[in-house]
Amino acid sequence: SLAHATEEELRGMGLGYRAKFIIETRNLLVESGGNDFLLNLRTQRDAEAVQEELIKFSGIGRKVADCVALFSLDQDDAIPVDVHVQHIASRDYDPTVLGEAKSITPTIYKRVGDLFRERFDSYPGWAHSLLFVAELPSFRGILPADMVREMDEWKEHEQRKKLEKKEASKKSQSKMT
16 A cells, blocks of 8 residues: 555556655655545635645645645635646736746746636636646537637747747847857
């Protein structure tokens, strides 16, 4: 059982580098109260507080913490944010959400989540999940044609923007030489 497994045993099961994180997480979970700790998180009504508790575990970042909170701990306000979710938020709610940042900072992460929470009063985490799944190629065939067209137009727009930025950077670099 996992309760008594060693890192070596977990590595032997093919878990590789994750074995260390699993052992550390198991130990911290036991120290934190085990099942009672998780049940308490499930009763919390503050998804951000739940996220803060979960990121204390080894190898758990904000996105994974929000996945656990949404899918396992009844935290309907938890919004797991990655680049795909940020693109949805930019396309559908606020094209300026990323600004000039090259990656999703904690501020942008929170802003993207807030966009979903502002838009969907009830169950924003689940609304986010449906929108995320709708972006998967295997679901495109069941989406309305106008929605697919809008998604494609946005993708083309984003690709043009990226290309323009790259060309501007090349021009800037060639002027310096």
